[in-house]
Amino acid sequence: MKIGFIGAGRVGRSLGQDLHRKHFNVIGYYSKTLDHAEEAVAVVGGVAFKSAEALVKACDFVFLTVNDDAIQSVVNLLLTISMRFDDKIIAHTSGVHASELIAPLFEKGASGYAIHPLQAFASVEQALKLLGQTVFSVEGTGLTHTDGQPIASTPSAQKVIDLMNRADYEHFVMLAEDKALYHAAAVISSNYLVATLDFALSQFEKIGCDQRFAMKALFPLIQGTIDNIDRLGTVDALTGPIARGDVHTVEKHLAKLSGEDVVLYKALGRRTLALADAKGLSRTLSDQLLNRLKED
Ligand SMILES: NC(=O)c1ccc[n+]([C@@H]2O[C@H](COP(=O)([O-])OP(=O)(O)OC[C@H]3O[C@@H](n4cnc5c(N)ncnc54)[C@H](OP(=O)(O)O)[C@@H]3O)[C@@H](O)[C@H]2O)c1
Missing domain, CATH: 3.40.50.720 (NAD(P)-binding Rossmann-like Domain)
Incomplete structure (x- = not known):
């Protein structure tokens, strides 16, 4: 050849x-x-x-x-x-x-x-x-x-x-007809992960942390999360306020976010809520969270 x-x-x-x-x-x-x-x-x-x-x-x-x-x-x-x-x-x-x-x-x-x-x-x-x-x-x-x-x-x-x-x-x-969705999945996993982390870093910036320090502080959390996804899959790897049904924590976040950040936080939150539902979150807490996370 x-x-x-x-x-x-x-x-x-x-x-x-x-x-x-x-x-x-x-x-x-x-x-x-x-x-x-x-x-x-x-x-x-x-x-x-x-x-x-x-x-x-x-x-x-x-x-x-x-x-x-x-x-x-x-x-x-x-x-x-x-x-x-x-x-x-x-x-x-x-x-x-x-x-x-x-x-x-x-x-x-x-x-x-x-x-x-x-x-x-x-x-x-x-x-x-x-x-x-x-x-x-x-x-x-x-x-x-x-x-x-x-x-x-x-x-x-x-x-x-x-x-x-x-x-x-x-x-x-x-198959040829599956390539666009396959590539969308690749972009979400790679490029949108970068964008999501940049979104997180920008919150650190607002509290006066430079990017280098913020990255050092967040990296063990990112690494641990990726390891959990690898070991357990997305549903079981999910932790945090939405998985626990902590409605007031989500309200506190939303009170401090503004503009496009709110739109993105809510969109990612709704996707996260679907995982929390699959993990067994109660219907009452899920409805309360959905109410806070719905589009304006
Ligand atoms: N980089 C990635 O992460 C990655 C991963 C998976 C798949 N891919 C795919 O692999 C392909 C190449 O990506 P890459 O990252 O290697 O791109 P790249 O580093 O930008 O290299 C592209 C090369 O193609 C040459 N080229 C452009 N037009 C040409 C033409 N008309 N005739 C001859 N040569 C031409 C360029 O020429 P000169 O340098 O000679 O000017 C350059 O060397 C793309 O289809 C990309 O989607 C990339």
Whole structure:
């Protein structure tokens, strides 16, 4: 399997480096900025291609590790290459898009996949550390699943599953129509967690604590909560005033919050209340809390 990358950014470089150290045949990189392709091959080896066409001709498995908005234009560029793509696998790594972005190349004989590492990579170094504990979703031509077990009904689908297995990447197969919700879940877990913590930090700021100290103070609480979710699941991990039905505590919070903060506190509170209900909060206390947390 001759693997090439279009896009020498964080995901392209880290995947290439990881596959190379696992003895895959990484042929090289093409990227918008030639220097970046050269930097990638300086580490991974192979060729810094001067054109996408040259890379595609040299490879049979091409990762499109470009930013989401560039995938379509790269596919359009590949369409202009006057050759058949029979037996070539083209895979992008976007979380939100399905493999249908690659569909224009199917007429040339290519197979298309979306192979998404469910992880936030801030840098190549960090990605290399995290890849071993990252779960990938895989979607595309000839791939379905039964009870989470991948079923590959074409040779190219089997090659994709073989690559995932040989690279030791934990993975699951998903369907194209599920990608938007899957990606929403990823954004909520990662980006909205950051936003929620920023919301908490801004309350510390109001009482005169700088961000650094506030983070130091809150971090053990955050870490403990995440450990509890991992061990117990969301319902049993829930603690605090809503879980206990402490209506007056919630009233005290609301009395001190203002503007958009109230809207956000109440929205998150209603979601928290649903968990408290599932945990067995009495109907009376639940109704009283809902009354305080309802939208204005
Ligand atoms: N970072 C993450 O946390 C993460 C996690 C999972 C999935 N992903 C997905 O992985 C993909 C890549 O993300 P990334 O974080 O690696 O992005 P990135 O670091 O911004 O890298 C994108 C690369 O694509 C290259 N590029 C852009 N347009 C191009 C074009 N028309 N032709 C050739 N190369 C082009 C850029 O070129 P130059 O540098 O050469 O100018 C850059 O090297 C995206 O689909 C993203 O959604 C990212």
